[in-house]
Structure formats: structure tokens, C-alpha cells
Amino acid sequence: MQTRIGVFLVSVITAIVCVVLLLPTVAVVPLSITQTDFVVFPPHGFSMRWYQAFFTSDVWRGAVMTSFITAILTTLVATPIGTMMALGIARLKGRLVGAANVFILLPIIVPTIVTAVGLYGLLAKLGLVGTIPGLVLAHTVLALPFVVINVAAVLQKLDGRIEQAARSLGASPLTAFRRVTLPALLPGIAAGGLFAFLTSFDDFVVALFLAGVGAVTLPVQMWSGIRFEISPIVAAASTVLLMMSCLLLLLQWWVKRR
Secondary structure, three states: HHHHHHHHHHHHHHHHHHHHHHHHOOOOHHHHHOOOHHHHHHHOOOOHHHHHHHHHHHHHHHHHHHHHHHHHHHHHHHHHHHHHHHHHHHHOOHHHHHHHHHHHHHHHOOOOOHHHHOOOOOOOOOOOOOOOHHHHOOOOOOOHHHHHHHHHHHHHHHHOHHHHHHOOOOOHHHHHHHHHHHHHHHHHHHHHHHHHHHHHHHHHHHHHOOOOOOOHHHHHHHHHHHHHHHHHHHHHHHHHHHHHHHHHHHHHHHHOOO
């Protein structure tokens, strides 16, 4: 009886914490359909004009395109590199495993502002500040740990003897990897790619340092909109970003189940 009460109390507390954490995020949805020219809660009236303004504005559409291009390129770069890193770490032994894991997780452990300052100093010397290639390189650094973590999680459940059996039956190392290991890793690779995309698309701190005027991403444009004008168009952009993130996470969940 006491165990059931304890489980019930923990469930209630967890639900309350989740609601408190989600409320500020969900609150942008009603703010985006107000008829007023400024952000007000509760919203006055109902209007979709802010979504129309978001999708028809050259500035906002340019920011969305920059974010999509950067996120797609980051995914294409970070996913194969992170997969190879996970495969390499899986073959390490002893203390090297812990050192490699710490090195891989540094972009997550180190505060993002510190990473942004370091990347700005490096990319400024290369002349890549304010360019999409510079953003892709920076976001690849941020996305690699998520790819490695997802692929490594699948590798831990993978029986290495399967690849050895393929080798013993005459398959070359490349064929054994392509026909046996790679298909087994696809769920982790797909999940890592989705997280890499979201990491790049949602990043603000690093993009704020590196975007300049030539590669303004959607989060940076949203920050500028809040800083210079408190318009409901920012709430509309936030809602679109929220819906896209939820859809991608649902896609990741579906891929894992498949």
C-alpha cells in the first residue's frame, strides 16, 4: 500500500513539474493568433495574419532558408563523422575509452558561450564568420556528441560475432560492414542525424556569434525581433519552430520503433 502511494505521489509531482516546464513553451501558441499589433496575454481576438506575415516576409523566409540549409549540411557532415567516431571508440580498450568519451562530450560539457568564443576566434582567422560554411563547421562540433551517443547506444547491443561470422564466410571487411554492421546501426544513425539537425536548427548562441549579416538563422532573427520590436510575428515563428521540433522528435520515435 505504501509503495503504491509513493509511486502515485512521484507520478503527480513529475506531472506537475512537466506542466510547469511546458507552459512557457506552449504559451507562444495563443500569442501568435492575437489581433493586436503587440504581444499580449491572454490574446485579444483571433487572427492568422502573423503567420501570413511570417511566411511572406523576405527577411523571415531568408532566415528559415538559412537555418534549413545549415541544418541539412550539418546533418550530412556530422552523421558520417560521428558514426565513424562511435565505431572507433567501440574498438578502444582500457583508459582510452574514458578519455575518448570525455573528448567527444566536451561540446556538451563546456558552456556554449565558451565554445562560441573559441569557434569565433578560429573561424574569424579563416574568414568564415558570417557564412553558411562557417555555421556548418561550428554546428558540426555541437552535433557530433549526439550522433556518437546514439550510434554507440546501438553498438552496445550489437553482437560483434555477427560481423566475424560474415568475415569467416568469405566476406571482405568492407562487405561485412556494408551488409551486416551498417544495417544494424541504421536506427542509431537515423536518430543521431535527427538530433544533429535539431541541434543546428535550434542553436542560438553560436549562431549569434557567427551569423553576422550574411547568414542570419531563424533563432537569431527571432532574437532580433524580440530585441527591437515585440511583435506577435515572433510568437508565430516560435510556434512554427515548436511544431517542427515536435514532428522531428515523433519521426525519431517512429524510426526507433521501426
